[in-house]
Amino acid sequence: MARLLDGIASLTEGVPRRALASLAALLAVFLAAPWIANDYVLTILILILYFAYTGQAWNIMMGFAGQLSLGHALYVGLGAYTTAALYVHFGVSPWLGLPVAIIVAATAGAFIGFLAFRFGVAGVYFAILTIAFAEFARIGFDHFRWVNGSAGFFLPVANYTQNDLWNLRGSPTMFYYVALGMAVGAFVLCHGLLRSRLGYFWQAIREDEMAARTLGIDTFRCKMIAVVISASMTSVAGVFFAFYYNNLFPEQVFHISRSIELILGPIIGGIGTLFGPIIGAILLTGLSEGIWEVMNAFGFNPPGARQVFYGICLLLVVMLLPDGIWPPLARKLGLGKRPEKPEP
């Protein structure tokens, strides 16, 4: 017990008190939300938590280790299809399907990582490789009869009168708490990773891979670990996706827009930071819903207008805050770890 408490205490070591307090407040708000929020707001909160989670997962590869993936939809899709197929065909609980999904996604990630890192595919070329594999999967699953190909794969729709956590069938509130658990878990995991020796190796690779190699860091191994962890985590989001939406179409799940959607949060919020993916998810989901609400209220809703406004808002953030929202915000709130930034 004492060791457990020590473990929990070490998690918060070195974190400013104000950051802890705001984190606790944020968590309290999220925990209480289902009692206050209506179903519509709850749906939006679930989306926020989902994107906060996937953002953390993607951030491990790009933000920590500096490897740009534009194909994370691949891991979402693999996780989703694996558990959904096991559930529909064999009645396997998603909790038992989860390790299978993780193994499938981790294997795919390891394969792509091995190809790229062994043969020196880096930077934009690596990004293109990740897109290519997501596209392979999209086209492959379109013709994958076992999961109904392009016609879509459906899970039996839940009966909302009773929650069945074991089979992930139930009310939005249940999904909300599952998503909250995932988001908190991802945050804690990333926090731990960032302060581990591996986390330091990743930062060194991100800053200057050549220099990292001259110091004797096994950069190949470190990058492989980053891809495997990131892919595994992302596949868990896929499991959630499948059981929450109950339908899977290769054209949607593996589509590149899914990959982009998932990386916008951490980019807007601040790449490589722990709070960036959360802030980004809150802002992006809030923004897209908010714009829709406002335009509806004014009775102004020509097709595409919402996307245009959304794009303008993103453009402004990227232009005015190139490091993302969190780093300058953290400095302003006195939560930043490091006030000094190097001159470019």
Added chain:
Amino acid sequence: MLRVEDLEVFYGDARALDGVSLQVEEGAIVAIVGANGAGKTSLIRTIAGMHAPGRGRIVLRGADIAGMPSHRVCNLGIGQVAEGRQVFPSMTVAENLDMGAMLPRARAHRAKNLDRVLALFPVLAERSAQAAGTLSGGEQQMLAIGRCLMGQPELVMFDEPSLGLAPAVVQAMLQTIRDLNREGLTCVLVEQNVAVSLKLASRAYVLENGRITLSGTGAELLADDRVRRAYLGL
């Protein structure tokens, strides 16, 4: 200590090194001089395990290490200060030094090595909490050397340590290398500053188009007419 035999290295179809052989005795300063593109950096990278040779042997204390991956070569005590002061710009000076001490061979000796590095470069202690990217060029070079020493190397290969530094700083840098050598560190020095590096070196090699064309003691090469014409402009 280190013997390179008949080393051949290709980048794609281009031959960077063509049958290079050289020897580094324990406790020596060995200079490798040559023009841009002669293959100096390729040689260092290949010895460090960052590039696999097409042919040849790299023998460290009797064991062939050619083709061994760089993280294992590093852990055998071969350190490298790469060209262009590759510090991690947004990490602090202290974090940069810590990164150098992550090698298995050096982890247990971190505190001792840190004391040594900070005694050697007191300015790094003053700047310890500052981001490395905010240091001056000379300070960054000190950090790069200090970070390498944190890995407790027995042989360090310096690639153009004086590149882009002010003349006064260059003198201090070379003095540091001489001091480290007197403390027992074996040094391989790749420099465009030929006159100075030959004065420092106990043994020197001239590398031209991937081949060793001349070798001897530093003094011998300094007196050699070809070296004087080609590299010293005399």
